[in-house]
Amino acid sequence: MKRTTIENLNDYIGEKVLIKGWLHRVRKLKAITFLILRDRTGMVQCVVENSFMDISSIKLESVISIEGILKEGSNTLNPFEIMVQSLEIINEVHEELPIEINKKQLEVNLDTMLNNRVLSLRQEKKNSIFKIQGLIAQGFREFLINEGFTEIFTPKIVAEGAEGGTDMFEVKYFENKAYLAQSPQFYKQMMVGAGYERVFEVGAVYRAEQHNTNRHLNEYVSMDFEMGFIDNEEDIMIMEERLLKYILEKLEDQGEKHLKTLEISLPKINSNIPRLKFSEALEILRNEYSKTELEGDLDPEGEKLICKYAKEKLGSEFLFLTHYPRRKRPMYTMPCGEEETHSFDLLFRGLEITTGGQRIHNYAMLLENIRYKGLSPENYEGYTNTFKYGMPPHGGLAIGLERLTAQLLGLANVRETSLFPRDRTRLIP
Template identity: 65%
Template sequence: MERVLVKDLSNTIDEKVKLQGWIQRIRKLGKIAFIILRDRSGSVQCVVNTKEIEIKGLKLETVVEVIGNVAKSDKVELQVTSLNIINEVKIDLPIEINKTELEANLDTILNNRALSLRHEKTNAVFKIQACLAQSFGEFLQGEGFTQVFTPKIVAEGAEGGTELFELKYFEQKAYLAQSPQFYKQMMVGAGYERIFEIGHVYRAEEHNTNRHLNEYVSLDLEMAFIEDERDVMDLETRLLKYMLERLKIRCEKELNLLEAELPVIDKAIVSIPLPEAIKILQEKYGKKDLTNDIDPEGERLISVYVKEKYNSDFLFLTHYPVKKRPMYTMPAENRLTHSFDLIFRGLEITTGGQRIHNYEMLKSNMELKGLNPDSFKDYLETFKYGMPPHGGLAIGLERLTAQLLGFKNIREATLFPRDRDRLTP
């Protein structure tokens, strides 16, 4: 007899079927017991005659196989004829995962991550996250992008600075990749023109905040033959609109369970140059501590301003100063750059912009940043062979998920977080 999933039981009324899954709840009423069985597709009530089937000592989360007849009164249920324990639970569960809410602090939840993921709401988070990644790729493939897979062990960092995880690579020194940026540009120059990647990146940042991770999933894209950063911003607007539409259709159950309020993008996303945003923050909110950048409080306040004025949850901040952007960023007038961040509900979720495509300009910019061009020889050489004007962006998948679901801590939207203190599980 083949296994049937809970979601398909409505198609098997009055039939005998086999289910396999976890025991989520047990309720005994005399000689009858009601067992809630859960599999990956949902849960169903199983009615057991305890005079015929022994369930004494059966623990929650035991993995079982049940066979029975599918019946329907108010809702579908299974009249059990046999119950077989596949794998029993040996000890008391460290967290109660079968309540409406997980009543444990975040550290306890993360320390028992594989167990906490069985909780219906926690489980739903990562189905939503999977849908976001899937729809990201779908949209871009429809726009002529090719998916690529770049190395995560590299000889130099793409972002400059010292925020690199060093590792021993045989007789050489190597690092974990901060970004696939160099390889994205090389692939554009290799003739693919439009590429994307979904992969892990690593930042050896010492801070340990609710919005930072040391390993996260980056949704990256790069595209050739652009005029400037606005082409990339326009693409991201359409991309996010598609991702939200797919999410609404494919994850309706999960979104309702988590009471998530999806934003709506019905027109172009508001765009404000960073110098203008700083001026707004100074004049409207009294923030006098900003000069060439915007801090987390500034991101939240400018989002409040945009929400009130434009009724938008999204905001493009553009034209960051040269000294605040990596060496490959295309310069603009007044020591600014053709770059942008996308702020979503008070948090930056995207960094992007136009890249330098001229060899001499890129080499000069490296030197201005205090970098040795010889250290980036393989990357730099690519620009001698004819590189088209191009740009791209990177979206933090966990940040996007957390903001969509209203989480205050990014770790709630991370399967197995890696931060300053957490290396397990």
């Protein structure tokens, strides 16, 4: 007999079915026992007569298969239930479960959750986080493919860093010293110059940052795109607005069940996301919130406050900050006058989820800016050579997948949105 997944049971009312999954819950009454079986698509209630079999001795989370008749019958899960005719244990649990995962909430602390990751991910809310995350990544790709972007895969073992060379993990590469890439920045720019014009990559990046905050991961998934023949960074921001709109619509459409499980309603992007110059944001923080110590970049509190302002005064949960100071942006950033740059961050609910901007495409200007940042052009020849042979004006951005997931789902710690997070102290599992 062929297995039916639980989401498809509806088509088989009155028929005999075979289902397989995990034993989620058991409730024994006098004459019958109710059990709930869970598979990747949902849960279903089954009824066993105690005279037929005593299933209360089977440990929860054992893998079982059930054959029975699917009958109409209302319960909290479905308008049907299964009258069990046979039950087979496929792989039995022998030990006590270290955590309880069949409740509406998983009531354990973060460390316990991550130490028991395989079990905690079976809890329905935790499970839904990564179904949503998969949809976000797919939405990112689908939208860009429709816009003529080419998917690329660039190396994560690199000889030089894109962001100035600090906070890199060192790799022993045969006789040589190499590093793990902090971003695909150089390579995606090079691919624009290689004639693809529009490229994207979804891949791991690495930051050897010492701090261990709820917003940092040492390994995370970066969703990058880069595009040529732009006028300026505004083209990138417009592309991102449309991209986010597409992703949100995809989540509404294909992630409905999981958003409901997570009790989440998504933000709307109805019209343009408001833009503030970075210097204007500092002004607002000074005047409205008496926050005077900022310079060059916002701190976490500054990000929260300016997002509060955007929500209350500008009616948006998203906010573009533009024209970041030149001395705070990497060497590839296109300057805008002496002090500013053609760059932006996108903040969402108090957190930066995107950094982007226009890049320098002129060879001489690039060398000059590398020196302006106190770096040596000789160390970047593999990259800078590209600019000798016809590089179009271009720009791009990077969105942190885990951060975007966390902010959309209202999760306070970004570790919740990484299957197996790597942080200052965590390497296992």
